Amino acid sequence: MEGYLQRFLALYRPVITRLNELMSNYGITYSQWIVIYHLKHRGASTLVEIAVQHEVEKPTITRRVKKLMDLGIVEQILGNDKREKIIQLTDIGENIYRDIRKDITELEFRIMENIPEHERKIAYEIFPKINDNLKKERELH
Amino acid sequence: MEGYLQRFLALYRPVITRLNELMSNYGITYSQWIVIYHLKHRGASTLVEIAVQHEVEKPTITRRVKKLMDLGIVEQILGNDKREKIIQLTDIGENIYRDIRKDITELEFRIMENIPEHERKIAYEIFPKINDNLKKERELH
DNA sequence: ATCATTTAGTTACTCTGGGTAACTAAAAAG
DNA sequence: CTTTTTAGTTACCCAGAGTAACTAAATGAT
Numbered sequence: 001m002e003g004y005l006q007r008f009l010a011l012y013r014p015v016i017t018r019l020n021e022l023m024s025n026y027g028i029t030y031s032q033w034i035v036i037y038h039l040k041h042r043g044a045s046t047l048v049e050i051a052v053q054h055e056v057e058k059p060t061i062t063r064r065v066k067k068l069m070d071l072g073i074v075e076q077i078l079g080n081d082k083r084e085k086i087i088q089l090t091d092i093g094e095n096i097y098r099d100i101r102k103d104i105t106e107l108e109f110r111i112m113e114n115i116p117e118h119e120r121k122i123a124y125e126i127f128p129k130i131n132d133n134l135k136k137e138r139e140l141h
Numbered sequence: 142m143e144g145y146l147q148r149f150l151a152l153y154r155p156v157i158t159r160l161n162e163l164m165s166n167y168g169i170t171y172s173q174w175i176v177i178y179h180l181k182h183r184g185a186s187t188l189v190e191i192a193v194q195h196e197v198e199k200p201t202i203t204r205r206v207k208k209l210m211d212l213g214i215v216e217q218i219l220g221n222d223k224r225e226k227i228i229q230l231t232d233i234g235e236n237i238y239r240d241i242r243k244d245i246t247e248l249e250f251r252i253m254e255n256i257p258e259h260e261r262k263i264a265y266e267i268f269p270k271i272n273d274n275l276k277k278e279r280e281l282h
Numbered sequence: 283a284t285c286a287t288t289t290a291g292t293t294a295c296t297c298t299g300g301g302t303a304a305c306t307a308a309a310a311a312g
Numbered sequence: 313c314t315t316t317t318t319a320g321t322t323a324c325c326c327a328g329a330g331t332a333a334c335t336a337a338a339t340g341a342t
Contacts, residue, residue: 002246002249004249004253004261004264004265005156005160005245005248005249006178007265007268007269008152008156008268009153009156009157009160009171010195010268010272011149011268011271011272012150012153012157013196013197014196014272014275014276015146015149015150015271015275016150016153018275018278018279019146019150030150037147054151055154055155056154104146105143107146107278108143108145108146110274110278111271111274111275111278112145112271112274113274114270114274115267115270115271119263119267120145120267122260122263122264123145123263123264123267124145124148126256126260126261126264127148127149127151127152128148129255129256130152130156130252130253130256131151131152131155133251133252133253133254133255134155134156134159134252135155137159137248137251137252138159
């Protein structure tokens with residue numbers, strides 16, 4: 001199975017480019033969408049929670065959130081711990097989520113149309129397995 | 142199958158980071174490896190041939206090749222068309238290819254260890270299908 | 283043969299996106 | 313009450329790629 005990773009990586013740019021094209025209709029990029037998606041599914045969160053979940057550094061999330069606040073897509077709510085910045089989707093954010101979610105689902109449908117359901121499922125479940133294996137590999141540094 | 146692309150994309154950074162870590166032992170990055178791999182499998186090529194094959198812009202290949210020439214991994218050979226820059230692997234390049242190929246194959250083996258062969262095969266074959274579908278989608282712009 | 287067009291490659295500039303280090307302010311631990 | 317840890321920000325830097333404008337060489341067309 002030589003070249004598995006190569007095939008995987010070759011697909012990245014076309015996919016991310018297509019998604020960013022789709023997102024640009026809403027003034028955001030895919031990396032910002034990740035934050036919107038997180039807030040929709042996990043509810044109001046701190047920046048560290050988002051960073052940990054998606055395995056990126058804190059400054060990365062600071063930047064994404066700043067952009068989304070400027071766009072009125074997320075807003076800060078106050079909690080007890082004054083160090084924390086808790087954010088949640090605004091109404092605008094909820095609407096954008098729904099619209100983009102619909103677009104992505106349609107796109108996914110189109111690009112997987114000729115792939116049998118059970119094959120999709122297998123590929124779908126392989127990704128997190130590989131991710132776990134990579135994490136274990138990192139732990140042995 | 143909502144969230145297929147999300148899972149796919151979530152795997153990108155861990156994979157590319159691990160690969161670049163591996164490549165750094167040889168002084169190159171994954172994007173430069175693509176050129177080495179191309180030359181090994183397709184033989185001496187022009188920059189445009191490489192760019193077309195991997196669907197990136199010409200300046201991107203100019204940069205990658207410049208770096209590889211500095212490292213003595215590829216060299217220019219002369220052809221009839223004086224506009225073209227035909228490059229091929231040097232002996233150093235051939236050795237680096239073999240060493241890295243071995244490392245990648247071992248890495249692939251480790252991160253796919255607990256995934257049954259037939260599942261790997263299905264996932265492996267899905268990538269180019271999705272790529273094709275995306276290309277068709279682009280053509281309808 | 284000569285002039286216009288196409289092609290290969292380079293250069294300069296810009297953008298996206300992320301990481302690291304150093305810092306502040308607040309909370310937790312001792 | 314002092315020390316340590318935690319959340320977030322800022323400043324700086326890097327990888328990697330795209331676009332536009334350009335040069336030089338080859339092709340095509342009259």
